[in-house]
Amino acid sequence: MIALAASIYSCSPTTANDFNNIEKIASSNLSNEEKARQIVQKLTLEEKVGQMTQITLDVIxxxxxxxxxxxxxSLDAKLVKEAIAKYKxxxxxxxxxxxARTPEKWNEVITMLQKESMSEIGVPLLYGVDAIHGTTYTAGATFFPQQIGMAATWNPELNRIGSEICAYETRAxxxxxxxxxxxxxxxxxxWPxxxxxxxxxxxxxxxxxxAAVDGYEGKNNDLTNKNAVASCIKHFVAYGAEKSGxxxxxxxxxxxxxxxxxxxxxxxxxxxGSHTIMINSGIINGIPVHANYKILTTLLKEELGFKGLVVTDWADIENIHNRDKVSATHKEAVKLAINAGIDMAMVPYNYNFTTNLIELVNEGEVSMERIDDAVTRIVQVKLALNLxxxxxxxxxxxxxxxxxxHEDAAYKAASxxxxxxxxxxxxxxxxKNAKVLVTGPNANSMRTLNGGWSYSWQGEKVHEFTDKYNTILKSxxxxxxxxxxxxxxxxxxVNDGQYFEEQNINIQEAVxxxxxxxxxxxCIGExxxxxxxxxxxDLYISKNQEALTEALAKTGKPIIMVLNEGRPRLISNIEPLAKGVIHTYLPGNFGGDALADILVGEVNPSGKLPYTYPKYPNALTTYxxxxxxSSEKMEGMYDYVGSTSIQYPFGYGLSYTDFDYSNLKVSKSEIAGDESxxxxxxxxxxxxxxxxxxVQLFSKDLYASVTPDVVRLRRFDKIDLKAGETKDITFKVFGKDLxxxxxxMEYVTxxxxFKLYVGDQEVDLKVTSTVKFPKNSNKGIL
Incomplete structure (x- = not known):
């Protein structure tokens, strides 16, 4: 084994002639798929496995x-050489x-890495970051609300614009x-x-x-556009469904x-058209997803027809051995993951993956066909990006x-x-002449407005980069x-990593x-x-925050409760003490300004909950x-709204004006199962x-062969209405939507x-024939 590992790097490297051929292929008029296939044939096994290897920046x-x-x-020239020249x-x-780094520093670092990669291998590096609500790790970038806040806008076009701006600033x-x-x-x-x-x-x-994919990748997913980036949908699949939460x-x-x-x-x-996908770090029904052929190949690549790059999450091949105990060695973990369908390993701290995978290929445990497929997918993304x-x-x-x-767009999204x-x-x-007390742990913090993945992983470094923005207090x-x-x-x-501990408790000062x-x-939350x-x-909001609320309520002054949190912390013990409740989620750098404008009425609030806000820990339900x-008899959509087990229902949100619904109609009272x-x-x-x-359209299937969900969202549209204005809204719906x-395991209408609901209106619909909509591949993947 040792001798084999030592001989790995004695193979001939890519020659100058091969470099020329790769450059010629890359600039040809062939399809990207054919270009990638031909480039892969020019690479040695070591270079192919290197393409499948991803390390973190600290390593070099x-x-x-x-x-x-x-x-x-600064980069270490020796370590860069080791990573690219030796391990490819x-x-x-x-x-x-x-x-976070400045864009100038990013350009300096990545330019050096790309020059090294092009000179040593003839193939560019693919650099990736978690730019999830703006260019997360770049100083001066525009930060939008986190995804849960973007969902609360119920405005897909705003989400597309936010992703487009993020792509532009990331590519910069x-x-x-x-x-x-x-x-x-x-x-x-x-779930955190x-x-x-x-x-x-x-x-x-x-x-x-x-909408996010469209924003990141641009029109027709043309990544040659210098303003576009490759998106990575994550984390396939069912991450967040953990039994424990x-x-x-x-x-x-x-x-x-x-x-x-x-x-x-x-x-x-x-x-x-998303070009890449990241895999669920967890375990489904006893099998690590990173080692599950039925999920990664049968379902993702064959049934769903995904042709792009499949990348692991952080150290998740190692976790098959270290954490999940499914493989006896790291080498066996590599074998399981690559054969299951992984194309690129987010290693991220060592080169054991490359050594192990080369050995596995030489031993016949991983086929060259599987390697070539993985590397072709990787090179296709690099070609698509015009790298x-x-x-x-x-x-x-x-x-x-x-x-x-860009900042105006972020402010609009927050508002x-x-x-x-x-x-x-x-x-x-x-x-506007009100005299107010602003209080609570979230009142004067840019950190809590932004949340995690903001200038740093846990968001604890936000204060170093946000002097020009306003906290809720300042706004x-x-x-x-x-x-x-x-x-x-x-x-x-506490600001030293003990994220849920609290300090400097002086409730009497606030009173x-x-x-x-x-x-x-x-201003309370997380x-x-x-x-x-x-x-x-414990999902309840902290005891200290409850105590603060209760003490302030005794003053007799009306409380406006501002929730600044990443998930719905339970407030049922203190919510009755507030005259008003506003949920900001994690609104980004302009969240304080947007909230202040809403508080004084310069902006009319229009957000709607993208999740059910629970009232009790044993009543965690979805709409x-x-x-x-159901704890109550459910006859219609709005029985759910009145449920005593929830604080606020999915899709709910108030305005400073009133909206009336009338004249709900369907174009046909009876349809076939595949009819529009x-x-x-x-x-x-x-x-x-x-x-x-x-405007939200829900449907209710009254009876079905599998017990139906109480209601399901089928369409929505966000509209502007001037005072006194009326608009006619029309949704096109297909039988398959029901x-x-x-x-x-097949879709069936x-x-x-059925009943359809919009606002307080409802209408009946009859489906006259049953239609199946078969999926593309095998059943029984789990």
Whole structure:
């Protein structure tokens, strides 16, 4: 074994003639698929396996070790040479020291890496980062709301624009690949990554995900456009369905549930043309997804027809051995993952993957056909991005980086995401001469506005990069005047990594500060986190925050409760104490400004909840639950809204104006199972303010061979209505939209009776024939 490993690098490297041939192939008029196939044939086994290897940036920088880089950041020429010349590494990811860099520094680093790769291998590197709500690891970039907030806008076009801006600013740093969007389902409120999702509904997630792919990759997915990046839909599949609600713990999932609620969002993004996909780090029914051939090849590559690059998540091939105990050695873990369908390994700290995989090929345990397939997929993405011709960019070609135009779009997204949940006796908007106390641990923090994946992984470094932006406190001071605004935090979050601990608890100071004010704006929620550091044992908001709320309520001053959190922390013990409740989610750098404008009525709130907000820990439900899960008799859509087991329902959100619905009609009262029809409704702004309304179409299957969901979202549209204005809204619907996964794992629309709901209107629909819509491949993948 040792002798074999030592001889690996004695093979002849790519020759100058091969370099010329690769360049010639890359610049030819052949299809990218054929170009990639021919380029792969020019590579040695070592170079092919290197293409499949992805390391993190800290491995090749000057520093104490592979986990810590020196500052200021610089590449280590010897380590770069080792990675690219010796191990032929084809991809690098992440930032160094978990810290954002300027676009100038990014261009410097990536230009050097690309020059080394082109001179040593003739194939460019593929650099990737988690640019998930803006160019996450770049100083000065424009930050949008996190995905859960973008879902709360119910505005796919805003989501497309945000992704387009993120792509532009990411490519400005010579980074052509973003690990986004997340198309996991946020169906368990305890899960610490729920804020990275588009919420609990698979249709809303599918629409938003497809819009994000369109924004990242541009028109017709033309990645040769210097403003586009390759998207990476993640984490395939059913990540977030963990039984415990804790990150990367086991999932037990029947195939019927996977196909009904977890798979369609990925299919929508694949159909939208996404070039790459990242795999679920967890275990489904006892098998690590990274080692599951039926999921990675049978389902993803064969049934869904995904032709792009399949990349692991962080160290997940090693986890097959280290954590999941499915393989006795790391080498066996590599064999399982590559044979299952993995194309690129996010290693990320060593080169054992390359050594092991080369040995496995030489021993006949992994076929050259599988290697060539993987590398062809990788090279195709590099060709699509035009990296062979232009492996790096120049910041001078991106004059709109961090521009006012981009910031205005981020502000608009934040303002449309913020959701008004309670407004007793129209306590809001506040008068502009109001005297207010701003209090709570989230009141004066840019960190909590942005959340994780903001300048650093856990978001703890936000304060180093956000001097020019406004916290909630500063925004309210700017709006009402400093003389009208008092501030006393009451309590603060620990800022050294203990993300859920609180300190400087001085509730009495906040109570004393309430003297002489008209209103209390109480900003509560969570500190930043993601992944395992965000695991919770108790979904209730902290006892300290409850105590602060209760003490302030005793002052008799009306409380406006501002929720700044990544998931719905339970507030049932204190929500009755508030006259108004506003949910900001994680709105980004312009969230404070947007909230202040909503508080004083300069912006009419239009956000709607993308998940069900639970009331109790034993009542964690989704809107599309089964009839037997209901605590009340469910006859129609709006019985769900009145349920006593939830705080606020999915799709809910108030406005400063009123909207009336009337005249709901279907073009046909009876349809065949595969027939199309239209649904129309009149919507009137009957109030005195202009506003935006999200018109939502739900369906209810009254009886089915598999117990149906209570209701399902089928269409939505966000519209602008001036005061007194009426609009006719029409949705085109297909029989397949009413389908569900049957007992044979096929989509079926069954004949029978349905109800359709829009607003407070409902109409009957009859399906007269049963139609099956077969999937493309095998059954029984789980």
């Amino acid at each position: 920088t000057k520093g104490k070790n592979a986990f810590e880089s020196d500052e200021p950041l 590494v084809g991809s690098v990811l992440n930032t160094a020291n978990n810290r 740093s010579s980074i052509p690949w973003t690990f986004s969007p997340v198309l996991d389902m946020g169906r368990n409120p305890a 990554r729920i804020w990275e999702t588009y919420g609990e509904d698979v249709y809303l997630t599918s629409v938003m995900g497809a 804790k990150d990367r713990t086991p999932t037990y999932l029947p195939e019927i549930e996977l196909r009904e609620h977890y798979l369609p969002s990925y299919k929508a993004a694949i159909d939208a 062979f011709d232009k492996p790096y960019t120049d910041i001078k070609d991106y004059p709109d980086f961090g521009s006012k135009k 449309e995401s913020i959701t008004l949940l309670k407004n007793n006796k129209n306590i809001l908007p506040l008068p 309210i001071q700017n709006k009402l005047g400093k003389s009208n605004v008092k501030y006393a935090a009451g309590l603060e979050y 004393n500060a309430a003297k002489g004010v008209d209103y209390i704006v109480l 500190n930043t986190y993601t992944e395992a550091p965000g695991n919770l044992d 599309d639950h089964k009839p037997s899960e 029809f239209t649904v129309s409704v009149k919507v009137k702004n009957s109030g005195k303010r202009d506003g935006q309304e999200v 389908a569900f996964i049957g007992q044979d 069954e004949k029978g009776d």
